[in-house]
Amino acid sequence: MKKVTWKIQYDSTPLIHRHCKKCGKKTRFKSSDQFRINAQRQYLDIWLIYKCTKCNTTWNATIFSRISPQALTSEQLNQFQENDQALAKNYAFDFDLLRKNGAEYELPAFSIVGDDIGTGESAEVKLISEYILPIKVSTLLRKKLHLSQKSFRELVENGRIKDASGQNLLKSKLNGETTIIFLP
Missing domain, CATH: 3.10.290 (Structural Genomics Hypothetical 15.5 Kd Protein In mrcA-pckA Intergenic Region; Chain A)
Known part of the structure; x- marks a missing residue:
């Protein structure tokens, strides 16, 4: 029996459909692959930043809200601070996270590579x-x-x-x- 591996390759991250305040209508937002971190006393808020594809207005998808810095490893915190591309892509493909943020998503174009x-x-x-x-x-x-x-x-x-x-x-x-x- 022949053994073959097929891997799914994505052309981009999923696009988000949300109301854009500047455009005044529902538009598509694309992940900027950057995080926003805000410190509130002893807690952190961490978001993944999305940008409107028409006007570049930003929308922040909540990743962590009011989390203690000790709940994250120093490596994780460093990845957020340095806008780690792989981590940003992982969160952009987290459909449960997008749903919790009230975002409608559009599956990205993909191809299936293999013999x-x-x-x-x-x-x-x-x-x-x-x-x-x-x-x-x-x-x-x-x-x-x-x-x-x-x-x-x-x-x-x-x-x-x-x-x-x-x-x-x-x-x-x-x-x-x-x-x-x-x-x-």
Whole structure:
């Protein structure tokens, strides 16, 4: 059985839809990959700064509110202070955090990179995403394999495509990584 790895690569971070005070309407906001830290007596507030794509007005997504500096390691605090790009990207892809901040998000454009598998050959495909996406595994597989929903459903129902852990491929969402079995 051929073993293949498919990795999801993102073109950008998710865009946020919010009301922009300057534009006077709902617009898109993009992560600036920068943090704002504010000290209030013995506590810290930490935000990820977003900018309106039309007028550059800023909106701050709360990461921590009234947190004790001792609750963060010195390395974490340093990452926030130095606007660590990887950390900013992690928070920009944290869909639960965005939801808690009342933001509507738009999934970023992405591509699925990895060797193609031929039709009629057995393969074990590890599908990997650096971030947890609120998107169904079936959508990702259909995009990579260029299949219609009906064709994909038939392959799953006939047992030619299945999840190695036994999850329902038509309903499960990608949580980091999953292994898919393709049978001839």
